[in-house]
Amino acid sequence: MSSNLLELTGVAKAFPVPGSGRKRASIRAVDGVDLVIPQGRVFGLVGESGSGKTTVARCVLGLTPLSEGSIVFDGIDLATADSAVRRRLRREIQIVFQQPMAALNPRMTVDNLIAEPLTTHHLARGAALRERVGSLLEDVGLSATHLHRYPHELSGGQAQRVVVARALASGPRLVVLDEPTSALDIVVQAQILNLLVDLRDEHGLTYLLISHDLSVVRHLSDRIGVMYLGRIVEEGPAAKLLGSPRHPYTRALLASTRGRGSTTLDEPAPISGEMPSTWDIPSGCRFHTRCALRDQLGRPATCETTDPVSVTVGADHVAACHFADGATITVDGHEGTLNPDDPVRGN
Amino acid sequence: MSPLLEIEDLTVDFSRDGRVTSRALRGVSLTVDAGEAVGVVGETGCGKTLTGLSVLRMLPENATASGRVSFDGQEMLELSDRELRSIRGKQISMVFQSPGTSFNPVFTVGYQIGLVAERHLEVGRPEAQELVAETLHAVGLPNPESVMRFYPHELSGGMLQRAMIAMAIICKPSLLIADEPTTALDVTIAQQILRLLRRLQREQGFGVFFISHDLDLVSDFCDRIAVLYAGRVVETGVTAQLLGRPRHPYTRALLEALPGRAQPGAPLPTVPGAVPTALGDATGCPFAPRCPLVVERCFEERPVLAPAGPDQAAACHRWDAL
Numbered sequence: 315m316s317s318n319l320l321e322l323t324g325v326a327k328a329f330p331v332p333g334s335g336r337k338r339a340s341i342r343a344v345d346g347v348d349l350v351i352p353q354g355r356v357f358g359l360v361g362e363s364g365s366g367k368t369t370v371a372r373c374v375l376g377l378t379p380l381s382e383g384s385i386v387f388d389g390i391d392l393a394t395a396d397s398a399v400r401r402r403l404r405r406e407i408q409i410v411f412q413q414p415m416a417a418l419n420p421r422m423t424v425d426n427l428i429a430e431p432l433t434t435h436h437l438a439r440g441a442a443l444r445e446r447v448g449s450l451l452e453d454v455g456l457s458a459t460h461l462h463r464y465p466h467e468l469s470g471g472q473a474q475r476v477v478v479a480r481a482l483a484s485g486p487r488l489v490v491l492d493e494p495t496s497a498l499d500i501v502v503q504a505q506i507l508n509l510l511v512d513l514r515d516e517h518g519l520t521y522l523l524i525s526h527d528l529s530v531v532r533h534l535s536d537r538i539g540v541m542y543l544g545r546i547v548e549e550g551p552a553a554k555l556l557g558s559p560r561h562p563y564t565r566a567l568l569a570s571t572r573g574r575g576s577t578t579l580d581e582p583a584p585i586s587g588e589m590p591s592t593w594d595i596p597s598g599c600r601f602h603t604r605c606a607l608r609d610q611l612g613r614p615a616t617c618e619t620t621d622p623v624s625v626t627v628g629a630d631h632v633a634a635c636h637f638a639d640g641a642t643i644t645v646d647g648h649e650g651t652l653n654p655d656d657p658v659r660g661n
Numbered sequence: 662m663s664p665l666l667e668i669e670d671l672t673v674d675f676s677r678d679g680r681v682t683s684r685a686l687r688g689v690s691l692t693v694d695a696g697e698a699v700g701v702v703g704e705t706g707c708g709k710t711l712t713g714l715s716v717l718r719m720l721p722e723n724a725t726a727s728g729r730v731s732f733d734g735q736e737m738l739e740l741s742d743r744e745l746r747s748i749r750g751k752q753i754s755m756v757f758q759s760p761g762t763s764f765n766p767v768f769t770v771g772y773q774i775g776l777v778a779e780r781h782l783e784v785g786r787p788e789a790q791e792l793v794a795e796t797l798h799a800v801g802l803p804n805p806e807s808v809m810r811f812y813p814h815e816l817s818g819g820m821l822q823r824a825m826i827a828m829a830i831i832c833k834p835s836l837l838i839a840d841e842p843t844t845a846l847d848v849t850i851a852q853q854i855l856r857l858l859r860r861l862q863r864e865q866g867f868g869v870f871f872i873s874h875d876l877d878l879v880s881d882f883c884d885r886i887a888v889l890y891a892g893r894v895v896e897t898g899v900t901a902q903l904l905g906r907p908r909h910p911y912t913r914a915l916l917e918a919l920p921g922r923a924q925p926g927a928p929l930p931t932v933p934g935a936v937p938t939a940l941g942d943a944t945g946c947p948f949a950p951r952c953p954l955v956v957e958r959c960f961e962e963r964p965v966l967a968p969a970g971p972d973q974a975a976a977c978h979r980w981d982a983l
Contacts, residue, residue: 362847362849362850363847469935470705471935499704499705499874500704500874500876500915500919501914501915501918501931501932503918503920504918504929504930507920507929508928508929508931511926511928526847526848528848529919529920532920532921532925533920533923533925533926534925534926535925553925566849567848569852570848570849570851570852571848571877571921579855579856579859579881579882580856580859582856583849583852583853583856584849584852585849585852585853586853588819588850589847
């Protein structure tokens with residue numbers, strides 16, 4: 315048996331479009347995603363809104379059936395698991411949502427909120443239940459003074475700690491973190507990130523981290539996958555992917571978040587245009603409509619006609635770009651070498 | 662030369678049944694020069710949006726502002742409603758955080774932007790619509806003639822934010838208040854919008870009052886930065902200086918807490934405790950209970966904003982210990 319806790323192979327999710335008549339039109343929110351997360355590791359999934367990151371999370375949680383592909387958790391295929399196994403998996407795969415206030419029932423107090431998953435899964439009752447709630451509270455850095463408060467009596471950071479405690483209550487092995495700090499202020503974000511690192515170490519947790527914020531993903535992740543229009547376009551070890559990104563989209567994302575006075579606003583934006591709709595996925599490479607590298611290379615036809623496959627660009631590092639390997643290329647009769655370290659800028 | 666906008670000792674109280682229930686701003690002082698970009702940063706509830714709204718006197722009904730807000734020689738807090746209306750949208754305009762909720766969903770984008778021009782520039786509808794097309798082109802929207810006929814829901818977030826900027830600049834204001842103009846947008850689109858604002862600022866020469874929680878964005882865009890904490894300016898200075906050598910422990914805490922600077926996985930420095938409530942007020946420094954540099958004096962005497970190096974001021978007794 316492999317040591318991979320989670321394995322996604324060719325995962326695709328299409329949503330039917332209502333009112334589209336007999337044509338049976340659908341949009342492919344996720345279109346062929348492969349990823350593996352070894353036990354105890356953190357995989358960060360980044361991308362813009364609409365790239366399909368949250369749909370991947372929903373598939374992993376079993377909240378929505380797959381259209382294609384498979385998800386294997388700890389050697390068990392989610393699609394074929396029987397109901398008893400599924401119940402167990404619900405305990406072992408948990409989620410932390412983006413908006414803590416929306417994830418907590420406003421009419422329940424903190425102790426009931428944290429006890430709920432324990433009673434639902436018949437994990438504790440009576441004195442043992444109270445003891446377990448107390449220790450979970452301590453795990454997430456809250457104290458007994460918070461026990462009888464309602465969500466509206468908590469700050470955003472405290473509420474997110476309660477959400478984390480609820481996720482931990484059932485003793486999960488995999489926790490999906492869906493934008494866990496996007497709604498929080500900087501200092502509170504730092505506190506929650508520290509908490510997530512500590513909990514991973516103490517409980518040996520495995521995380522699937524979903525975020526649009528590259529600096530958060532960089533901070534927590536061992537590996538990173540960059541999503542664009544339903545696909546992972548680049549994937550690799552965090553330091554290498556961010557240190558020498560090979561896909562032009564990853565480079566543009568990085569350039570967009572460099573910040574701290576290092577960005578000159580008089581230069582063109584790192585990427586032009588907007589992400590096309592999943593209704594209307596471009597032919598060939600789905601990124602070609604916004605790709606600065608393609609423009610730099612004189613718009614080679616292959617970008618428009620051929621869907622690039624992921625190629626190895628380094629140890630454990632793949633990118634889905636025809637020109638990602640930095641090999642000698644011939645464009646319109648001009649031969650040259652593409653240096654992967656060259657900055658790529660939009661127009 | 663006096664600054665374009667001068668806010669002095671601005672206080673905003675919220676009251677219910679004639680009693681003050683909270684004091685959200687506690688004496689904010691700030692200036693924006695003509696053509697200058699000033700960033701106002703701070704955490705949720707520190708009063709940055711309220712400061713922006715006070716300039717246009719768009720506060721909720723149960724809020725009272727006192728102090729001085731002087732714009733281009735006019736005392737904003739003393740103007741009649743009629744005088745105020747002639748300034749709003751014309752000399753001072755505002756770009757809000759969520760473009761999706763800032764447009765009226767039942768009118769076309771072009772019609773709504775046109776109304777601003779009709780009202781302030783005394784032009785007829787056809788002329789206004791021509792101006793709208795021109796302005797939409799200026800904010801980088803392709804096919805302005807067709808975009809004008811769209812309803813807000815037919816445009817993406819990035820396109821709507823461009824349309825809102827068009828609405829804000831159509832009368833060529835001298836001050837633009839931008840309240841988290843890119844927070845609702847993806848990073849790649851945010852970069853496009855920032856560049857657009859910068860280009861328009863260069864072309865038209867307006868001052869920008871840039872409200873954001875994002876220090877990175879503010880540092881890219883602004884000439885000067887003011888850091889707000891619990892309703893007060895705790896530090897202000899020229900961008901590079903303030904970021905390079907913060908003179909208030911709160912500013913330093915904000916910078917250190919950003920995950921981009923730290924070693925991945927290493928504990929991020931944070932400050933203990935939470936922001937004080939808007940009710941009541943301690944005698945000393947409001948940051949004292951959370952401050953790593955705290956001494957006894959901090960609890961007894963409130964520090965005022967005072968020079969702390971060239972082009973920089975901090976409200977801290979111990980700024981030179983940083």
